[in-house]
Structures are given as structure tokens and as C-alpha cells.
Amino acid sequence: MNINESLLFLQGFFKNPQRVGSIIPSSRFLAAKMIQSVPWNEVKAVAELGSGTGAITRLMKAQLNESTKVLLFERDRKMRINLKTEYPDFVCHSNACQLVKKMNQDGIGQLDCIISGLPFFNFTSEMRETLLNQIIEGLKPGGRFVAFQYSLQMKKKFAEELIIEKIEFVPFNFPPAFVYTCRKRETL
Template identity: 90%
Template sequence: MGEEQLNINESLIFLQGFFKNPQRVGSVIPSSRFLAAKMIQSVPWNEVEAVAELGAGTGAITRFMKEQLNKSTKVLLFERDKRMRNNLKIAFPDFVCHSNACQLVKKMNRDGINQLDCIISGLPFFNFTSEMRETLLNQIIEALKPGGIFVAFQYSLQMKKKLAEELVIEKIEFVPFNFPPAFVYICRKRETL
């Protein structure tokens, strides 16, 4: 009953977040466990010393990620919705929570992190203005170490061209068992410019 109750509560919080700000939340329900598992399976977690999750929401992906982390891994969670962010702080007290992913580099530097090995993103990029999308991508590129991994899910392939301009897309996987079905982009920052 506890797990089921948690899922219902998370879904309600997520739904409220969506209706309050559909451009920022992007879906009416949290990510499925199938999507969460697909998001984290391409990352060599034993090599990850610092990671950020953008748009952590209710922690659906964060929970799967936490199981893979070394105890010493530094984790930054970014979530715009205040209620979801407060819940993340309670559920993951060892992780640092911030509100604005557009300030990724500033926040990680403030937390004593020079570069990230990996960034996981649940942000609905295509819902954002082109200016905000550009800012976020610039922050992601600057934050990642050369060869660093960027894993993002989207509900369409509309970001493929834009991501390919900035990163090496290693693969795109389709996850049908999610609502709505999603595409997972596994990308890498180029080693040299």
C-alpha cells in the first residue's frame, strides 16, 4: 500500500504542476519505471563523480539513479516547481536541490563542482522559447566535461537536429511503455572542439 499511495500522491502533485505550468512540466504524469530504467542504463555510473538531473520532478528517475551512484558522487537536482522541489529535498537529503537549470554552471561552481560527468534531463525542451532552449543547451555544454554524457527524454524527435549541432548523439531509443511514449537521447560532449 505504501508504494501505491506514494505513486498516487506523486501523480497528483505532477498533475497539479502540469496544470499550473504546462510549458515547464510537459506531461500529466511522472515518468514510468521503464523510462527511468532506460534513462540510466547507458551511463557508466562507477565513473561518475558529479551528476545533475534537470527537471527532477517527483524523483521518478532520481530513485533509479540513486541506486547506481557511488557514495561519494555529488548530485545536483534542478526542479522549478516549489512543491516538487521540497519533496525532493525530503526524499533525497544527500543531494543538493536548486530551482533554475538555466543557472546550472553558476550553481555547480558554487557547490564546488568544476565539471559534470553526466547530466540527466527530463526537461521538455521543445515547449520552451528558443532563447531558453539555447541558454539551457549552452549551460549543459559548458557544465559537461569533454566526453561527458547527456541523457534526455523527449516526446518527439524535434530536438534531434539541435542536439546534433552541439553533441554527438550516440543513440536514440524509443520507450513505448510510458505515457506519452518517449524518445531517450544518449549523447556525448565532443572530446575536442
């Protein structure tokens, strides 16, 4: 992380604190925890929701096969432009609420994994529902959803839709965060 990325993130926070959720990008400790439980050798298509300045994207990229399709979603225009410059091989979109529509446009049937840095609890209940519905629809059966949150307030909601495999606390982040590792239920 460089000073420009930190300033970009801070600007985004002051512009819209409900959507950005923190004043600085995720720490390397949080980013490492986010990607460690994903079987990257099996991932053919992945989406990252709330990519910010790419703190998690950077570590994720190092794990990917060349043929893996990657969708990045970032609402902040300046951060999205930065992501497009840093990751020209990845497709960037602005609105994670249109995940399935963008997957279809990009020729992706289902995702093996969704990584999320979205501050779900900051959103309206309608927006949370829309996002979770998009995540469930976008993931293949057994697909992984890995998200960090700054509290355990989303635990019950995530558990309604997904199997929570583990929740890990990451103290070396500001603010400290919880990493949820979840899996979409298999269809019968």
C-alpha cells in the same frame, strides 16, 4: 511512484504545462532506459534537470557511489520540497538555466553526466539555447547527456552541439518518449 507523487505532478502540469510537459511522472520503463547507458562507476558528479517527483532520481540513486555529488534541478516549488525531503544528501536548485553558476557555488568543476527530463521543445528558442549552452559548459569533454523527449524535434539541435550515440523509443510511457544518449565532443 505513489499517489501523492502523481497528484503533485498533475498539479504541477496544470499550474504550468509548458514547464512540466506531461500529466504523470515518467514510467519505470522510461526511468530505467534513462539510466542504463551511463557508466555509473565512473560518475563523480551528476546533475538531473527537471527532476519532478524523482522517478528517474530514485533509480539513479541506487547506481551512485557514496561520494558522487548530485545536483537536482526542479522549477516547481512543491516538487522541489518533496525532492529535498526524499533525497536530503542531494543538492536541489530551482533553475537549470543557472546550472554552471550553481555548480561553481557547490564546488563542482565539471559534470560527468547530465540527465534531463526537461521538455525542451515547449520552451522558447532563447531558453533552449541557454539550457544547451549551460549543458555544454557544465559537461566535461566526453561527458554524457541523456535526455528524453516526446518527439524527434530536438534531434537536429542536439546534434549541432553533441554527438548523438543513440536514440531509443520507449513505448511504455505516457506519452511514449524518445531517449537521446549523447556525448560532449572531446576538445582538441
